[in-house]
Amino acid sequence: MARMQMRSVLKKKLFLALFLIPGVCLQPCFSQRSDTSRIKNLAYRIRDNKTTKKLISSITRKRQDTLFNIKSDELYRPYEGKIIRKIIIERIGFEKNVIDTVHSIRSFVTGAANHLHSESKEWIVRQNLFIKEGSPLNSYRVSDNERYLRDLDFILDSRIFVKPIPTTKDSVDLIVITRDVFSLGGSFTPASFTKNRFQIYDDNLAGLGQRLQFNGVFDDARKPHFGYEWLYRKNNLMGSFVNVTLDYSLIATSIYGAENESSYSLQLARALFMPYTRWAGGLTLSHNKSVNVYQYADTVFQQYRYNIQDYWLGYSFGHKTKLKESRENRNRKFVAVRGYEQLYSQKPTVKMSTSDQLFYHNRTSLLAQVSFFRQDFYKTRYVLGFGRTEDIPYGYRLSFTGGW
Numbered sequence: 114m115a116r117m118q119m120r121s122v123l124k125k126k127l128f129l130a131l132f133l134i135p136g137v138c139l140q141p142c143f144s145q146r147s148d149t150s151r152i153k154n155l156a157y158r159i160r161d162n163k164t165t166k167k168l169i170s171s172i173t174r175k176r177q178d179t180l181f182n183i184k185s186d187e188l189y190r191p192y193e194g195k196i197i198r199k200i201i202i203e204r205i206g207f208e209k210n211v212i213d214t215v216h217s218i219r220s221f222v223t224g225a226a227n228h229l230h231s232e233s234k235e236w237i238v239r240q241n242l243f244i245k246e247g248s249p250l251n252s253y254r255v256s257d258n259e260r261y262l263r264d265l266d267f268i269l270d271s272r273i274f275v276k277p278i279p280t281t282k283d284s285v286d287l288i289v290i291t292r293d294v295f296s297l298g299g300s301f302t303p304a305s306f307t308k309n310r311f312q313i314y315d316d317n318l319a320g321l322g323q324r325l326q327f328n329g330v331f332d333d334a335r336k337p338h339f340g341y342e343w344l345y346r347k348n349n350l351m352g353s354f355v356n357v358t359l360d361y362s363l364i365a366t367s368i369y370g371a372e373n374e375s376s377y378s379l380q381l382a383r384a385l386f387m388p389y390t391r392w393a394g395g396l397t398l399s400h401n402k403s404v405n406v407y408q409y410a411d412t413v414f415q416q417y418r419y420n421i422q423d424y425w426l427g428y429s430f431g432h433k434t435k436l437k438e439s440r441e442n443r444n445r446k447f448v449a450v451r452g453y454e455q456l457y458s459q460k461p462t463v464k465m466s467t468s469d470q471l472f473y474h475n476r477t478s479l480l481a482q483v484s485f486f487r488q489d490f491y492k493t494r495y496v497l498g499f500g501r502t503e504d505i506p507y508g509y510r511l512s513f514t515g516g517w
């Protein structure tokens with residue numbers, strides 16, 4: 114009986130212990146969880162705050178495109194030989210980038226830039242394409258065209274994406290996305306209180322791929338005090354990939370003459386802008402004369418006039434591989450010739466040293482060159498710049514040059 118009573122008492126004590134101990138433990142545990150939830154709620158409110166979001170977005174960036182640090186043509190190889198049905202041109206503003214065209218960064222600066230800037234015309238971008246609708250897709254040519262667009266003075270970045278067509282397996286569409294350089298710019302270079310230079314330019318005048326540049330110099334020692342220079346350049350004249358430059362200057366300098374010069378010149382240039390370009394060449398025609406803007410004495414000032422003619426022409430050739438893809442062999446040969454002539458119609462009459470007299474001799478040069486080369490590219494970022502798509506070349510070049 115005594116044992117039974119003792120067991121009953123122990124059960125009651127054990128029951129009270131089991132009941133009270135959790136109560137004692139639950140109080141601090143509940144308090145701790147309550148504090149934790151309050152801290153979490155505070156953290157969520159801070160995170161969701163607009164100011165915090167702007168701060169975080171300004172110092173962080175999601176990795177939106179992992180298709181970098183690869184060979185430029187690698188992305189297009191799965192579509193090799195498929196017919197290009199349509200080429201779609203998309204031009205984006207300064208609030209977006211070609212890697213992620215969905216998200217945009219809108220601010221007063223981007224808004225002002227879009228308002229002041231003349232966007233490249235769609236037909237200008239299309240004129241700089243050497244991939245054509247209705248032709249088979251060549252991975253090398255597509256990647257070369259993407260790179261060529263990025264190298265234009267008025268385009269900051271470009272990408273070409275392949276869009277498969279669900280209804281057919283033998284054709285694709287190409288989407289060409291470009292973002293312009295902010296074309297307006299200038300500089301001011303003071304040499305002293307009485308002498309300074311400045312420059313104003315538009316790299317994409319009226320969105321037509323043409324550059325207009327004005328250089329000026331103010332020097333109190335000059336007469337007249339102000340001198341200037343105009344330059345006009347048209348990219349890819351009429352789709353010929355020939356760049357035309359016209360220049361008129363009252364502040365020119367010469368590597369041969371020591372005086373300030375006035376000059377006007379015409380330049381035509383067609384570069385070897387892609388490895389399978391056949392023809393390249395150029396010409397420069399220039400007329401120069403010295404102008405005594407610093408009022409030197411006749412016994413000191415070197416009065417002269419000369420004309421320059423500079424011509425060159427090159428031809429590139431190679432052969433296609435016998436692979437099924439018929440992709441072009443990137444190993445190339447290039448043969449070029451150049452003729453240069455500088456003729457003086459008036460030479461200085463002042464006394465000069467023998468070394469100075471050598472500057473004012475007529476010059477005629479003939480050169481020839483044979484080159485063996487191959488050039489490919491890796492597509493990457495953050496090597497030479499900050500954020501824009503970059504093309505790192507690799508390959509080889511061996512040249513032999515000779516002439517008279």
